[in-house]
Amino acid sequence: MKLSIRHRMAALVVVSLLVAPLVISKVAKSAQAADGPTAENVMAAEEDLARAMRENDPDGIARWLSDDWAVISGKGGVGEGKSIFPDGIRQSYLTRKTFEISEPRVRLYGNVALVTTKVNTSGMFGGKPFDVVERQTDVWVWKDGGWKCVLTHETLEK
Amino acid sequence: MRSHVHSKMLVVLVVPILALVPISASARDGKPEAGPTAENAMAAEEELARAFRNNDADAISNLLDSSWAVITANGDVAEGPSIFPEGIKIGYRTLKTFDMSEPRVRLYGNVALITIKLDLAGVFGGKPFDVLERETDTWVWKDGGWKCVLTHESFVKHS
Numbered sequence: 001m002k003l004s005i006r007h008r009m010a011a012l013v014v015v016s017l018l019v020a021p022l023v024i025s026k027v028a029k030s031a032q033a034a035d036g037p038t039a040e041n042v043m044a045a046e047e048d049l050a051r052a053m054r055e056n057d058p059d060g061i062a063r064w065l066s067d068d069w070a071v072i073s074g075k076g077g078v079g080e081g082k083s084i085f086p087d088g089i090r091q092s093y094l095t096r097k098t099f100e101i102s103e104p105r106v107r108l109y110g111n112v113a114l115v116t117t118k119v120n121t122s123g124m125f126g127g128k129p130f131d132v133v134e135r136q137t138d139v140w141v142w143k144d145g146g147w148k149c150v151l152t153h154e155t156l157e158k
Numbered sequence: 159m160r161s162h163v164h165s166k167m168l169v170v171l172v173v174p175i176l177a178l179v180p181i182s183a184s185a186r187d188g189k190p191e192a193g194p195t196a197e198n199a200m201a202a203e204e205e206l207a208r209a210f211r212n213n214d215a216d217a218i219s220n221l222l223d224s225s226w227a228v229i230t231a232n233g234d235v236a237e238g239p240s241i242f243p244e245g246i247k248i249g250y251r252t253l254k255t256f257d258m259s260e261p262r263v264r265l266y267g268n269v270a271l272i273t274i275k276l277d278l279a280g281v282f283g284g285k286p287f288d289v290l291e292r293e294t295d296t297w298v299w300k301d302g303g304w305k306c307v308l309t310h311e312s313f314v315k316h317s
Contacts, residue, residue, distance in 0.1 A: 068264065070262070070273075072273060072292050072294060072310075072312060073312075074312065075312075075313075075314070075315040075316075076275075076290070076291065076292040076312045076313055076314030076315060077292075077314075078260075078262065078273065078292070103235075105227070105235065107225060107307065107308070109268070109269055109298045109307065110267065110268055110269070111266070111267055111269075112266055112267070112268075112269040112296075112298075114296060114307070114308055116229060116235065116308075116310075118233075133233070134233065135229050135233040135234075135235065137229060137294070137308065137310045139271060139296065141266045141269075150264065150266065150271070151264070151271055151273075151294065153229075153273075153294045153310045153312065154312065155229055155230075155231060155232075155233045155310065155311065155312040155313075156233065156312070156313075157232065157233030158232045158233060
């Protein structure tokens with residue numbers, strides 16, 4: 001009986017030692033927010049925003065945008081408010097077929113990150129097809145343990 | 159003798175008090191004391207615009223950070239604060255007009271975003287140009303002043 005308790009305790013210790021690093025590693029990986037602002041986690045945010053754009057996912061887009069977000073469009077217009085793209089998608093005014101980002105340039109200034117990418121995007125806008133290459137800068141601000149995009153400035157490439 | 163000592167002491171007391179007056183005045187006027195504000199970020203933007211308008215290479219350099227880059231209106235990326243100043247110095251780029259309007263200013267702690275509409279004309283590589291742009295300058299507050307770290311330009315097109 002005494003031996004059995006010892007065995008049980010030893011088994012418990014061994015199992016704990018084996019499992020604990022796996023659990024800790026998983027938690028650390030998912031909780032990037034705990035790391036504070038880094039070039040890596042802002043690029044992860046940029047990629048997830050690109051995925052949401054590519055998949056025409058209005059909620060996925062809205063989640064990344066700050067309430068005071070604005071866009072400078074490729075034609076130089078200024079659009080204010082985070083609902084512009086999500087509403088356009090819901091009303092089928094904007095439907096993307098592609099949204100691929102490349103050549104990222106990432107700069108971190110404290111709680112603010114600038115991410116400039118080359119964007120190949122195509123789809124339908126207002127009933128008309130489009131297929132363009134843009135250079136885009138997203139300005140991200142670290143708020144409440146996560147990134148929010150506050151400005152998107154687009155330029156059409158020639 | 160005693161009266162002489164009194165006079166000396168009076169001078170010793172009064173002079174430091176007088177010295178405080180200009181210090182206090184300069185602290186009130188000096189923008190760095192205020193910390194980052196939308197107002198002094200816009201003042202820096204206007205100073206940069208004036209430097210561009212006057213083709214003043216040194217004044218432009220003073221306002222750009224060593225990490226500065228420009229996304230040109232054609233979508234190219236050019237790195238380094240010497241690009242515009244050198245273009246001016248060698249006569250490759252000469253501006254005649256640099257008029258800004260419709261400023262949109264947002265402050266996020268030590269970072270300011272300023273988007274403006276820009277009426278721009280001059281000579282570039284021997285060819286005249288006259289364009290309308292929308293430009294965002296990102297400013298970072300460093301050592302008591304603003305430095306521009308990124309300029310992103312787009313042409314304004316009317317469809």
